Amino acid sequence: MNFLQITSLLIVLAGAFGALNYLFLKLPSAIGILVVSLLASLGIVLVDLAAPSLGIADVVRTTVTGIDFSEALLEGMLGLLLFAGALHVKLSDLKAQWSVVLLMATIGVALSTAIVGFGFSWITGMPLMIALIFGALISPTDPVAVLGVLREADLPKELETQIAGESLFNDGVGYVVFLVLVGIAFPDPHAHHDSGLAAAAQLFAQEALGGAVLGLVLGWLVFRVMRRIDDYALEVLLTLGLAFGGYELAVYLHVSAPIMAVCAGLLIGDIGSKHGMSAQTREYVDAFWKLIDEILNAVLFLMIGFEVFAIAFEASFLVTGVMAIALALVARLAAVAIPVLLLRPFREFSNGVIPIMTWGGLKGGISVALALSLPEGEWKPVILTATYVVVIFSIIIQGLTVARLANRFGRAPDLV
Numbered sequence: 034m035n036f037l038q039i040t041s042l043l044i045v046l047a048g049a050f051g052a053l054n055y056l057f058l059k060l061p062s063a064i065g066i067l068v069v070s071l072l073a074s075l076g077i078v079l080v081d082l083a084a085p086s087l088g089i090a091d092v093v094r095t096t097v098t099g100i101d102f103s104e105a106l107l108e109g110m111l112g113l114l115l116f117a118g119a120l121h122v123k124l125s126d127l128k129a130q131w132s133v134v135l136l137m138a139t140i141g142v143a144l145s146t147a148i149v150g151f152g153f154s155w156i157t158g159m160p161l162m163i164a165l166i167f168g169a170l171i172s173p174t175d176p177v178a179v180l181g182v183l184r185e186a187d188l189p190k191e192l193e194t195q196i197a198g199e200s201l202f203n204d205g206v207g208y209v210v211f212l213v214l215v216g217i218a219f220p221d222p223h224a225h226h227d228s229g230l231a232a233a234a235q236l237f238a239q240e241a242l243g244g245a246v247l248g249l250v251l252g253w254l255v256f257r258v259m260r261r262i263d264d265y266a267l268e269v270l271l272t273l274g275l276a277f278g279g280y281e282l283a284v285y286l287h288v289s290a291p292i293m294a295v296c297a298g299l300l301i302g303d304i305g306s307k308h309g310m311s312a313q314t315r316e317y318v319d320a321f322w323k324l325i326d327e328i329l330n331a332v333l334f335l336m337i338g339f340e341v342f343a344i345a346f347e348a349s350f351l352v353t354g355v356m357a358i359a360l361a362l363v364a365r366l367a368a369v370a371i372p373v374l375l376l377r378p379f380r381e382f383s384n385g386v387i388p389i390m391t392w393g394g395l396k397g398g399i400s401v402a403l404a405l406s407l408p409e410g411e412w413k414p415v416i417l418t419a420t421y422v423v424v425i426f427s428i429i430i431q432g433l434t435v436a437r438l439a440n441r442f443g444r445a446p447d448l449v
Contacts, residue, residue, distance in 0.1 A: 039100055046070070047331040062327070063178070063334045064432050070338025071425070078341075094342040102336055102343075103406040106398050107208075110329050112280030112294045116272075117326040118176045119201055119298025120306075120319070126194040127299065132376055133195050137390075138202035141368035145172035146210060148364040149357075153419075156356055159412045162218040167416050169214050170404055171361055171423055172368070173207030175397025176200040178428055188439055192383040196390055204399060205292035209240040211403055219408050244289030248296030251279045256301060259309040265317040268310060272301060272318060333398045337424065340401055344421050345414040353415055354422025361423050365394040385442030393435045396427040 047066060050073075054065025074093075081090035127134065149172065150165035157164070179200040188196075213236055255275045259268050279297055283290035306315055344350075369390045373382060404420040407413050 043332050043335060044328075047328075047335045050335060051331055060433065063330045064428060066331050067334040067338045067425075067428055070335045071341060074339055074341045090342070093339075097339050097342045100336070102340060103402040105336070106333065106402040107406070108281075108284060108290075110333060111399065111402075112290060113276050113325055114329055114333070115176060115201060115204065115291055115294040116276040116280075116298040117322045117329075118197070119295045120302035120322050122194065122197050122201065122299060122302065124299055124303040126190065127198050130191060130194045130198060132380070133372065134198040134202060136372035136375065137195075137199040137368060138206050141199075141372055142169075142172050142203050142206050142210060144371060145361075145364040145368040146207075146214075148367055149360055152360045152363075153357065156360070157353060157412075157415060159415075160218075162214065163412050163416075166211065166214045166218060166407070167357075167404075167419065168364070169207060169211040170400050170416075171357070171396060171420060172210075172364065173204045173396075173399055174200045174365075174394040175399060175428075176204055178395040178397045178432060179393060188389075189383045192386060192389065195386070196393060199390070200394075201295045202292070205244065205289050205295060206241065208291050208399070208403070209237055209289050212240065213237050215407070239287070240289040241292060243286065244283055244292030245296050247283055247286065247288055248279065248293035248298075249300060251275060251282075251293070252297035252300035252305070255297075256305040256309045259305060259314075263311055263314070265311070265314040268314045269318055269321050272322070275301065334428070337398055337401060337428075340405075340421065343405065344418050347414075347418070350415050350418040351422065354419040357419040357423050358426050361396070361427075362391070366391045369394070385439070388442050389435070389439045392431055392438055394427075395431055395435070396424045398424075400424055 050066045050069040051062060053069050054060055054062065058065050058068060060068060077090050077093055081087065146165060146168040149168035150161065153159070153167050154161045154164035176197070179196060216236065252275065255271055259271060262268055262271075275297055276294060279293055280290045283293040301309075306318070310318060366387070370387050373387055376382075400420050401417075401424055404413075404417045407416065
């Protein structure tokens with residue numbers, strides 16, 4: 034199948050599964066599409082087991098594995114999704130919560146990576162460096178899933194900003210940590226540079242800071258152009274060009290494309306919206322990016338459901354995946370609680386911030402994409418299966434209950 038046929042099929046299925054969810058399951062849109070696609074995938078597997086001569090599962094598996102999920106997300110959809118999410122986070126709100134967001138997106142990601150890495154190495158017996166890679170890819174929360182859940186919860190503004198800001202930035206930081214660890218664990222024999230800790234620190238700084246600078250510079254340039262234009266269609270096109278072109282430029286320059294997308298989106302969504310757009314343009318830009326977010330969200334969760342065909346259904350792998358769920362939750366608790374406790378003597382926090390942000394740290398497509406991008410080896414199947422089990426649990430179980438938990442604990446007297 035060519036690119037246009039695959040895209041058409043994904044959009045048709047996303048629409049059909051979305052309609053089934055709306056009419057029958059009545060779950061939140063993205064989660065419902067994931068559930069329907071997962072049930073459809075498992076149904077195909079069961080039909081294949083009952084009538085193997087039909088070979089239906091093999092046809093579907095060939096089609097699914099023919100779609101490079103990792104490339105489609107990391108080098109295409111992710112930039113648009115992060116840009117769309119960042120557009121709706123105001124810099125003034127983020128500035129008031131910068132210390133919380135910074136600690137959770139840095140120290141929090143590091144703590145989570147270490148806890149999951151050491152624990153997973155102990156559970157499976159895999160080399161520590163490989164297990165740390167699993168820790169890095171499972172630590173980022175998915176801003177797509179998290180921001181979708183926020184719409185269902187009645188949260189205080191400061192807590193909403195903390196959750197949104199942290200999920201946007203820890204995605205980029207986690208991706209950079211993953212790249213650094215992969216570079217150490219799987220050194221390129223043709224590379225002519227040091228692969229030690231100093232080189233890893235330099236790569237981290239280049240990726241993270243370079244992505245932030247590039248995003249702010251490109252966002253500022255587009256903002257200056259938009260100030261001279263009063264044409265909503267053209268200005269929408271400029272924001273689309275910024276998201277697409279900036280992301281690809283970041284990839285080309287070897288800086289963090291996710292961080293670039295977040296920084297550019299924050300600048301356009303706040304300064305650009307206030308000083309570079311008319312009221313009509315602002316309305317059209319918001320509506321366009323909300324629609325892009327919803328469509329890509331639907332397609333992404335559809336693809337996650339079908340990625341079950343890439344998973345190794347071995348009992349030991351599935352048991353490891355269940356254990357990884359507990360490990361990921363413990364790591365997430367540490368990633369939230371320690372920064373909060375460090376900052377608590379100096380500032381106030383909303384009620385229930387630790388339980389809400391722990392249970393609301395949903396994993397998603399980026400974790401699956403990073404697992405799929407790993408070099409082939411003896412440990413990749415167990416990492417991929419564990420990642421998928423954690424992501425499915427996170428999106429379905431945590432995603433369907435976190436709004437209720439947030440509404441309950443967010444009003445409690447004091448649960449931090």
